Amino acid sequence: MxxxxxxxxxxxxxLTAQNLMLALLGCALGTVIGxxxxxxxxxxxxxxxxxxxxxxxxxxxxxILLTSVYYGAMYGGxxxxxxxxxxxxxxxxxxxxxxxxxxxxxxxxEALALSGFASFVGAFxxxxxxxxxxxxxxxxxxLFGPAEYFALFTLAFATLGGITSRNQSKSVxxxxxxxxxxxxxxxxxxxxPRLTFGEIHLYDGINFLVxxxxxxxxxxxxxxxxxxxxxxxxxxxxxxxxxxxxSMIRQTSGSMARGxxxxxxxxxxxxxxxxxxxxxxxxxxxxxxxxxxxxGKGDPRGVAAPExxxxxxxxxxxxPMLALGVxxxxxxxxxxxxxxxxxxxxxxxxxxxxxxVVWGLIAALFIGNVMLLALNxxxxxxxxxxxxxxxxxxxxxxAMISFVGIYGVSGSTFDLLVMIIFGVLGYVLRKLxxxxxxxxxxxxxxxxxxxxxxxxxxxxxxxxxxxxxxxxAILLWAxxxxxxxxxxxxxRFFRVTRQPALEEKAETADPD
Amino acid sequence: xxDRILGIACLALAGLYIAFATQxxxxxxxxxxxxxxxxxxxxxxxxxxxxxxxxxPDPEPDWPARGRILEIVFAAGVMVAYTYALxxxxxxxxxxxxxxxxxxxxxxxxxxxxxxxxxxxxxxxAIFHLVLGLSLARGPWGF
Numbered sequence: 001m002x003x004x005x006x007x008x009x010x011x012x013x014x015l016t017a018q019n020l021m022l023a024l025l026g027c028a029l030g031t032v033i034g035x036x037x038x039x040x041x042x043x044x045x046x047x048x049x050x051x052x053x054x055x056x057x058x059x060x061x062x063x064i065l066l067t068s069v070y071y072g073a074m075y076g077g078x079x080x081x082x083x084x085x086x087x088x089x090x091x092x093x094x095x096x097x098x099x100x101x102x103x104x105x106x107x108x109x110e111a112l113a114l115s116g117f118a119s120f121v122g123a124f125x126x127x128x129x130x131x132x133x134x135x136x137x138x139x140x141x142x143l144f145g146p147a148e149y150f151a152l153f154t155l156a157f158a159t160l161g162g163i164t165s166r167n168q169s170k171s172v173x174x175x176x177x178x179x180x181x182x183x184x185x186x187x188x189x190x191x192x193p194r195l196t197f198g199e200i201h202l203y204d205g206i207n208f209l210v211x212x213x214x215x216x217x218x219x220x221x222x223x224x225x226x227x228x229x230x231x232x233x234x235x236x237x238x239x240x241x242x243x244x245x246x247s248m249i250r251q252t253s254g255s256m257a258r259g260x261x262x263x264x265x266x267x268x269x270x271x272x273x274x275x276x277x278x279x280x281x282x283x284x285x286x287x288x289x290x291x292x293x294x295x296g297k298g299d300p301r302g303v304a305a306p307e308x309x310x311x312x313x314x315x316x317x318x319x320p321m322l323a324l325g326v327x328x329x330x331x332x333x334x335x336x337x338x339x340x341x342x343x344x345x346x347x348x349x350x351x352x353x354x355x356x357v358v359w360g361l362i363a364a365l366f367i368g369n370v371m372l373l374a375l376n377x378x379x380x381x382x383x384x385x386x387x388x389x390x391x392x393x394x395x396x397x398x399a400m401i402s403f404v405g406i407y408g409v410s411g412s413t414f415d416l417l418v419m420i421i422f423g424v425l426g427y428v429l430r431k432l433x434x435x436x437x438x439x440x441x442x443x444x445x446x447x448x449x450x451x452x453x454x455x456x457x458x459x460x461x462x463x464x465x466x467x468x469x470x471x472x473a474i475l476l477w478a479x480x481x482x483x484x485x486x487x488x489x490x491x492r493f494f495r496v497t498r499q500p501a502l503e504e505k506a507e508t509a510d511p512d
Numbered sequence: 513x514x515d516r517i518l519g520i521a522c523l524a525l526a527g528l529y530i531a532f533a534t535q536x537x538x539x540x541x542x543x544x545x546x547x548x549x550x551x552x553x554x555x556x557x558x559x560x561x562x563x564x565x566x567x568x569p570d571p572e573p574d575w576p577a578r579g580r581i582l583e584i585v586f587a588a589g590v591m592v593a594y595t596y597a598l599x600x601x602x603x604x605x606x607x608x609x610x611x612x613x614x615x616x617x618x619x620x621x622x623x624x625x626x627x628x629x630x631x632x633x634x635x636x637x638a639i640f641h642l643v644l645g646l647s648l649a650r651g652p653w654g655f
Binding site: 051054055167169170172173175176177179180183187189190192194195218221222224225226228391392393395396397399400401403404407408411413416417420423424427431432433434449450453454457458461462 | 514515518522526529532533536537538542543544545546547550551554555557558560561562563564565570573575576580583584587588591592594595596598599607610611612614615617618619620625628629632633635636640644645646647648649
């Protein structure tokens with residue numbers, strides 16, 4: 001029962017006036033960010049990290065603010081999916097399939113209310129899952145030595161491309177680029193400068209915040225410039241009443257339950273973020289329940305399942321991120337960046353040494369969830385109005401806020417230039433279908449990964465066999481190999497199911 | 513073709529990376545692995561992975577027309593100029609101009625873009641500097 005005691009303590013931490021205000025602010029901001037096309041959980045949070053950092057918020061409040069934004073963005077993504085058939089972010093992709101037809105049938109209000117409720121159910125139960133599962137994983141993680149950690153990092157990279165990855169070699173290229181960037185700077189163990197070319201600014205290495213904001217936010221601006229004038233979305237359909245009838249909720253309760261479980265499992269597994277959660281939830285629901293061919297034509301169950309799945313996966317993805325310090329998806333990679341910027345190292349020690357941070361954060365997730373439900377159902381009309389802000393004014397503002405954030409962190413022209421370079425790099429990588437998430441993860445984890453490798457070899461005095469010297473390490477390596485090969489086999493099957501129209505939309509959607 | 517270029521670029525980068533990594537000076541005290549090995553492993557992984565798109569390229573991505581590429585280059589140029597202008601002209605003036613230029617290139621009419629630029633700049637200044645107390649670049653006029 002110590003879980004409940006810890007959780008209660010967490011609520012004591014989170015329930016201060018300041019933290020509640022921050023959670024509210026984060027939820028509102030997050031919903032707006034999620035609703036805006038082109039901005040989603042990962043680039044939205046990415047832009048806000050440097051700002052939260054420079055405002056000098058202490059760790060727990062900053063964490064509460066940013067995770068509220070993360071959850072809020074997960075909620076918000078569905079608004080433009082339902083109303084405009086444009087997913088606000090990639091996990092909301094599946095919601096367009098039945099949400100938009102519902103809106104066209106004059107059920108826009110019902111679809112929004114139902115998806116809001118499904119999001120709440122998914123996120124709420126996933127947070128409970130996090131409460132119980134994360135401490136168990138921590139117990140396992142305490143058995144990890146440097147060799148096991150090195151294997152774990154490799155596992156994270158091997159599976160990051162995800163089950164739907166089209167080209168594993170491009171995932172490897174991305175990971176190598178990220179790791180290579182992380183090596184720049186003074187070596188922590190011997191103090192020699194590496195790959196700095198005598199440039200003093202590089203001695204500290206490249207700040208991961210600069211890389212993330214450049215890759216996620218600035219590249220988005222370039223993408224908008226390329227597509228400008230195309231696909232200017234029409235007017236949102238009339239909302240009608242924004243409640244879901246009780247019968248509809250009862251009809252979809254089974255879909256929500258299945259979506260939640262599937263989404264949570266997909267979120268916990270390495271290499272699968274919220275996109276996979278919503279995808280699996282929708283596909284399974286369709287296989288099970290689509291007896292009259294109503295899916296894709298505005299079936300409420302086709303809205304409830306993926307929304308529950310995507311929000312449950314968002315909660316599930318926090319399990320490995322908090323317990324092991326290894327994120328499984330783009331957005332959790334960004335959250336890891338946030339923790340690192342606040343000088344918090346996630347992993348088993350975090351639970352032992354800083355329970356305030358962990359349990360305060362988890363309590364904040366519960367609070368944020370209730371707030372989001374309360375915010376979303378009655379106030380969705382306001383968020384819909386935000387959607388009407390044309391990107392020609394929105395994108396310059398996004399770019400300028402990114403500059404403000406990075407300028408605030410370092411105040412150096414050099415970092416701003418590096419950010420622009422990362423923006424261009426991100427644009428080119430996105431065009432070439434090279435995933436950006438492994439790049440980010442490489443930049444974030446590179447030094448940690450190397451440290452563990454070198455520590456392991458110091459213990460064994462240079463004998464490489466220590467890397468597979470325990471059953472735990474062998475298990476991790478086996479999982480990494482399976483995870484890397486599986487998409488080559490399974491991916492074929494998944495890609496057939498994923499309609500080409502969706503692939504088209506996925507390019508401009510925010511990567512998860 | 514694009515993928516083949518990507519592959520060649522990766523191979524070239526990998527070669528350079530390994531070459532630079534082998535030149536890292538090792539101090540008199542080091543752990544068994546030293547600071548060179550991991551960068552070399554990364555370079556090797558990059559090189560091997562680069563072979564695949566070189567030999568078996570994906571279908572060509574739809575690159576934008578030349579005009580649009582120029583737009584992107586122009587936008588990147590505006591951003592670079594902006595980072596230097598910050599120091600000379602201060603936050604409000606340079607941000608207004610940069611935001612207006614970007615907004616103009618995103619199909620806003622010149623007048624609307626100018627208004628948007630000023631609004632974005634003053635808005636950010638008011639929220640982040642005046643309300644939240646973030647330090648922004650100061651120009652000769654103090655804002």
